Amino acid sequence: MTVIALAGNKGGSGKTTLAINLAAALARRGKVVLLDTDPQGSCVHWYNATDGDAPVQVHAAADDVDGAVRDNCDTSDYLLIDCPPSVNATQTLAALSLADKVLIPVVPSPLDIWAGLHVEPVLRQVMTHNPALQAMLVINQLEPQTRLSQLVRQALDELGLPTATTALRRRMAYRRAMLEGRSVLDMGKRGTEAAREIEQLIAELVD
């Protein structure tokens, strides 16, 4: 069983979008449970929009992250944990303590990158009791033609964490999929490019 947390210190960076789409893609490899530890409950909202045909189970777990991990770790191959937008939140710290990997999405914008500066010291602290934790930044909402996107990899080097080779572009498919209660893998032609980048990210992450 592999526990993958989606965390970060910035709202709207793409934690939930990644959690849902990675969960759906990993469900083609094994049993996946997605724990929603954000009191906003975005994954649960998505799950309710799937009308019962989601490829993964989603559980609200903001009140007891440890218990939810314990309850689901023996029965799933992949446990994904969507965290609230602060690395110091109780739920995030609990998730990081139990995770094998943490992905930190970052949007190519100075405010998002500055928010990321607070992540590495917290991870270092967590790793004193979870030394096997592997962390990776993931560029999200990339717009390759813009200067900010062209400079983002260099800027992320300042954060002291490795950056995934795969970046997710800003694509309507991610938003539409959420609205339709699907993942980008179930959008047919409309989701082809997005699904490809999700699969590429998984290849970097687990294959």
Ligand SMILES: Nc1ncnc2c1ncn2[C@@H]1O[C@H](COP(=O)(O)OP(=O)(O)OP(=O)(O)O)[C@@H](O)[C@H]1O
């Ligand atoms: N690659 C993308 N392309 C287009 N839209 C995106 C992409 N990633 C995320 N979004 C949109 O950006 C917004 C924020 O994404 P999301 O809710 O996944 O971020 P979050 O980090 O979970 O936010 P929060 O911190 O509030 O939980 C959403 O409207 C989502 O649909």
Ligand SMILES: [Mg+2]
């Ligand atoms: Mg979220």
